[in-house]
Amino acid sequence: MIGDTDGRVIALGLARMADALGNSFLIIVLPLYIASGQVSLGGLVGGDLFGVAVGEELLIGFVLSLFGFVNSFGQPFTGRLSDRLGKRKSFVLFGLVLFAIGSVAYPFLTDYWAVLVARGFQGIGAAFTVPATVALVNDYARSDSERGGNFGVFNTFRLIGFGFGPIVAGVVIRFGPYPTPFGLLSGFDAAFGVAVAGAIVSFLLVYAVVNDPPTLDAEAGDDLSVRILERSGPGRFDSVFVLGVATFFMAMTIALFAPLEAPIRARLNEGTFLFSVQFAAVVIANVLLQIPIGSASDTYGRRPFLLAGFVILVPAVFAQGVVSTPLTMLVARLLQGVAVALVFAPSLALAGDLAREGQSGSTLSVLTMAFGLGVAVGPLTAGFLYNAGRLSTPFTFGAVAALVALVLVYTQVRESLPTDADSGATPLGED
Known part of the structure; x- marks a missing residue:
């Protein structure tokens, strides 16, 4: 590729x-x-x-x-x-x-x-x-x-x-x-x-x-607000906004792990090296899978990969709060990496599909902003919930957030590319 x-x-x-x-x-x-x-x-x-x-x-x-x-x-x-x-x-x-x-x-x-x-x-x-x-x-x-x-x-x-x-x-x-x-x-x-x-x-x-x-004159306007409701359906959330919310929850789950190094190492009875390997597992899985998944989403559509990613993310995050051995934690982290890879490139591509000519900066910034906020909020959330409960509390919260993201994507995000199943359909945003 x-x-x-x-x-x-x-x-x-x-x-x-x-x-x-x-x-x-x-x-x-x-x-x-x-x-x-x-x-x-x-x-x-x-x-x-x-x-x-x-x-x-x-x-x-x-x-x-x-x-x-x-x-x-x-x-x-x-x-x-x-x-x-x-x-x-x-x-x-x-x-x-x-x-x-x-x-x-x-x-x-x-x-x-x-x-x-x-x-x-x-x-x-x-x-x-x-x-x-x-x-x-x-x-x-x-x-x-x-x-x-x-x-x-x-x-x-x-x-x-x-x-x-x-x-x-x-x-x-x-x-x-x-x-x-x-x-x-x-x-x-x-x-x-x-x-x-x-x-x-x-x-x-x-x-x-x-x-x-070379681009056409952008119609960015002066309004910096994010469109929340879909114009073509009253009461229906805008797909890019929903992707932003889902990306925020996904990024937050990524950032829960690092601040809890001491209690995780104590529970698993492991050293710094094993913890660093577990921390890197999410990134390694992404490095290996981003290109094939991104390319596959061009052929099979964006939505199937988004749904599969959040289906895997829910148990992968929850497991990190309850596993008791270094190996099972590594497996959970690798699964989380697979889930993130399934969501990352297809979500950016879907938002790019929906962006009007000359407005990709405005549209894609919704997702990049959401990811940055999730990474910033995650450590604070982990520390607060750990102090308020136990080690499993932040990861249970993260799993619930991932489940909410799954429901939102399933009910609110439509496919942006025509697939073999609906080759006669008009891509979202062009109707």
Whole structure:
């Protein structure tokens, strides 16, 4: 499939791989950097926030979650603006510059609030980069029958960067400091340098290979609201809105696992290595399956894969709260990865099918915003529900959310492509 893919899509995928590697670096590095004592917490630890004692973990959680919130809430604005201006490449490049500036700043920041601002600044950069990038992948599809394949290739490269970033980050920090002609370079500074390098590589790839496809004048308008009800059926939810809700629930279930490392390891009596393998299992399954599933959705339709994904997601998430051995946890995580792969590329492709000419940035930003919000909300949800109940509570909640997503997709999302069974049907959005 890769050999038949537009070279610009591959370039965007490689750019996002380098960028995702740098961002996942920071997900691992920033908590360690703050906990190392090199960042002053200014007496914040031990305070009170709405009746909750402020600890170092909570402050680290704010830093990590801020990126997701700023990124997600900014995407509807930047996605629509990229539609109106028709300059998606410029948005991607500008966002990468902002991300690189934030990474360069970290070694010079010694105050918690300054680190928080830098991470928020990077969130703004991602808000410019993400919707414009997925809109370009959508725009490069020469027909609906190759859109799923495009997103499968793109997501595969992105997930490789995101999945292997934490491993490389651990190695870089572990073997620091490093001698240089200018003195020793600490492991933290080297890690921040890798994040900067990832942004630079992404910038050069996009600048050299990617171009804005010719489009019609966009009818984006000034309304930034998300359409909730389907215009053709009173009381029926809009398919893209439902996909956004379902994507939010899916992303939230992905983010439940990592914050519960200590209680999971204690229950399964396992070490850090086994936990890291279980954590990576979701990403590995996605890397292996994104391209074939994306391509298959071009042939057999989007909806069957979405439904199959959420059917598998429900028991896979629930099982993580009740399994008692490392092997069964690994199986549950692999099944969750299969479920996410079944949903990810087909949902983006379906939203791209429904997007009007010149409005793919606005339409696809609904899904990318929802995914970012889910990833940001997931860790907070996991911590709160674990403290309120037991280890199984967050995963039971996640399974219920996945079940709600399944019902919504089954009842509210129609197929966007004509299939062999309904070859005479008109694709949704063109009636």
